[in-house]
Amino acid sequence: MLTYEPDDTLAHRLDPRSKLAVTVGFAATALAHTDVVPLIAFTGFVLVGLAVAGVGLWQALYGYRFALVILAAAPVVSMLTLGAPWIVLSDAISPALASYRVLLLLLCSAAYVRSTPARDSRAAVQRTIPGKLGQLLGMGVGLVFRFVPVVLADLRQIRRAMAVRLGTERGVVDRVRRIGVLGLSRSFARADRLSLAMQARCFSWNPTLPALSFSRPDWAACALGITLALSALL
């Protein structure tokens, strides 16, 4: 699983907002181009990005292994025909190039994921998106990071409890209903306790945010992000 790991790479030292600018800029240009020459350039860019973030190529590919299987299906299905000659390789070229750019997009975002802690991402959201919406999104992102392992443990416990009571022998709709009812009611019970705790601790629209600093490399990264985004128009 590809997640944040503490390190001292250049990517780890960058502000999350500048890393997001590069990632979004790259996404814009990658989605706009499927020719071979831009894809070669994108490949070089992504390899440098992974190296800057200290992510191994195989590690990143392994992290997205499930997505890669579905991605590979597009060119494979495209080259199949319902009659002779059954397989037309030339039909797979365009989907293969298009799928490859999606792979590059996944690898590019791996650099952000590996180098940015949840706390910084939350602060970036709250500082970038204005108003109460930005505050709620930022705080909500922090809560999601915190509560996913808890809710996952709840779901696994529910499934274990069902299994020891031979719940696995029940029909699929009944099993999904039970998981849904129990999972949602437990999550809402946790949410109600959480809301009480947040109000007791003066949950406010203007909390003190973690400090973020924009240094010279961040301005360079932002310029790179804008350049990449503009290159989508070429």
Added chain:
Amino acid sequence: MQTEQGSVDLVEGDVVRAFARAALLAALMGASASVAVPIAGVPGTLQMLVVFLAGLYLGPVWGPFAIVLYLFAGVLGAPIFSGGSSGLGVVLGQYGGFLLTFPVGAALTGAIVHRGRNLRDPASVFLPIIVLALVVATAVVYLAGFLWYAWVTDIAVLDAFMISALPLIPGDLLKMAAAVAIVRSGLIEAT
């Protein structure tokens, strides 16, 4: 270090409750991506079910907000997308159409069932309305899902439908049935 002199602007109690429920529902959505339940013989996740539940129990405003939170957290590095993956690349990748229209699905479900911001008890809503809401939400998510797949992988729309949408239909029909059963059980109160 600077000292801030501003006063604390407290969040209203009803907003805190709805917000906390939305955040936990987003966490449930993320956790459900890692729990594979054998559905129609194929291991599937319960994410579409959580989209339905978001609209049904959080309504047309907080329901989509919960799903947007899920997407934001996933983009920013929480391992909550399919297979424990994360990052912007997943949201803009081959299944981006499904992911990006999940909030629309939740909003449509909530809007059709609750017909406004004041939430009703889903158990008291006429059953065909619930079914209509789930069908409309699923249709919109599927339409955007396979069209996006066709565009991003540059393949024919029919091929995209066969790869990305067709295998999911049996599982999602069962999830719709499960969502109706959850509503009929009357065990959960809408926020």
